[in-house]
Amino acid sequence: MLTLDEAFRKFKSRLELNDKEQKNASARQQEVRNYLDTKFSIANSFLTGSYARYTKTKPLKDIDIFFVLKDSERHYRSKAPSAVINAFYDALVEKYGEEAVRKQSRSVNVDFGVHVDAEDNTDYRILSVDVVPAFPKGDDYEIPDTDTGQWIKTNPKIHAERATAAHQAFSYEWKGLVRMVKYWNNNPRHGSDKPIKPSFLIEVMALECLYGGWQGQFDRELQSLFSTLADRIFDTWPDPAGLGPAISNGMDQARKRRAGDLLMQASRDATAAINLARQGRNGEALKAWRALFGPKFPLT
Numbered sequence: 001m002l003t004l005d006e007a008f009r010k011f012k013s014r015l016e017l018n019d020k021e022q023k024n025a026s027a028r029q030q031e032v033r034n035y036l037d038t039k040f041s042i043a044n045s046f047l048t049g050s051y052a053r054y055t056k057t058k059p060l061k062d063i064d065i066f067f068v069l070k071d072s073e074r075h076y077r078s079k080a081p082s083a084v085i086n087a088f089y090d091a092l093v094e095k096y097g098e099e100a101v102r103k104q105s106r107s108v109n110v111d112f113g114v115h116v117d118a119e120d121n122t123d124y125r126i127l128s129v130d131v132v133p134a135f136p137k138g139d140d141y142e143i144p145d146t147d148t149g150q151w152i153k154t155n156p157k158i159h160a161e162r163a164t165a166a167h168q169a170f171s172y173e174w175k176g177l178v179r180m181v182k183y184w185n186n187n188p189r190h191g192s193d194k195p196i197k198p199s200f201l202i203e204v205m206a207l208e209c210l211y212g213g214w215q216g217q218f219d220r221e222l223q224s225l226f227s228t229l230a231d232r233i234f235d236t237w238p239d240p241a242g243l244g245p246a247i248s249n250g251m252d253q254a255r256k257r258r259a260g261d262l263l264m265q266a267s268r269d270a271t272a273a274i275n276l277a278r279q280g281r282n283g284e285a286l287k288a289w290r291a292l293f294g295p296k297f298p299l300t
C-alpha cells in the first residue's frame, strides 16, 4: 500500500507543471498575441502570475498573460480602466465569441472550452487565459482595475523573487505546499464560492505563515499551515511588492469569517487524518486526505 509520504509526493507531482502543459500555454499565448497584434500595438507579451512562478494549481486555468502596450496606445492610460478592458473584450469576442469571453476587474478571460474529467485531468491543456493590458511604468507596470476605477501598479518580478526566496528557505517544498492549499481552496465541496479570494492571498500569506523550516512531513506541515492561515485570515495582507492595493481587500468580514471557519475545519480534518495514520489505519488516512483536497490526492 501507498505510504502517506508517497501519497503526498505523488500529489505534489500531479500539481506540477509539465512540458506538455507548458507547450500548450505557450501556443495559446502565441495564438492570442498573433490575433491581438492585428487590433492593438503591442510591445511585448509574457506569461506571468502564479503560472510563471510555479504556484498555480490544477486544472490550469486563468493563466495570466501581460500584453504590454506601445506608446501609441497611451491614450487608454488617461481614460477610465474600463475603456481598455472594453476594447480588449470587444476584440477578443470577435475571435472567440461571446460565450468564451468574460470581463474581469483587471483582465479579460478567454475560455478555450477544454473538458475536465472526474480526476481533474485535461489532457495537458490549459482551460483559459487572463488577458491583462499593461503599460510600463519605470521598472513596474500599470494595469487597469475596474473595481476601483484606478490604474494599479504591479511588479511580477518582485513577486517571483519573493516566492523563490521562500521556496529556497523552506527546503524547496514551499511552492508544492502553496499549490496544495490552492487545490484545497478549489475543492468543489466548498460550493461555487472559494473560501479564499483571490487565491493569490494564499501565496501571500504563505510567505509569512510557513516558517521555522521544513520539518520533513507533509501531513504535519499542512495541518499547521491550515491552522496558521485560519488564525491570520483577519489580518491585512499588503501587496508583497508594496505597489498595489492590499491583497486581502478582496474579502469582506463575512467572507473572512467563512474562510477562517473552513481553514479551521481543514486543520481539524488534517489532525484526524494524522491520527488515523498513527493508528496504522493507512487506507482510511489516505481517504481522509483525498476528501480534504480532492481527486488529485492519490489512494493508490
Ligand SMILES: Nc1ncnc2c1ncn2[C@@H]1O[C@H](COP(=O)(O)OP(=O)(O)OP(=O)(O)O)[C@@H](O)[C@H]1O
Residues within 6 Å of the ligand: 048, 049, 050, 051, 055, 056, 057, 062, 064, 152, 153, 154, 155, 156, 159, 198, 199, 200, 203, 239, 243, 244, 245, 246, 247
Ligand atoms: N493587489 C495587487 N497588487 C499588485 N499586484 C497584484 C495584486 N494582485 C495580484 N497582483 C499580481 O498579479 C498577478 C495575477 O493576479 P492573480 O489574481 O491572477 O493571482 P495569481 O498569483 O496568478 O493566482 P491564481 O493562481 O489564482 O491565478 C499576481 O500573481 C501578482 O503578481
Ligand SMILES: [Mg+2]
Residues within 6 Å of the ligand: 049, 050, 051, 062, 063, 064, 130
Ligand atoms: Mg492568475
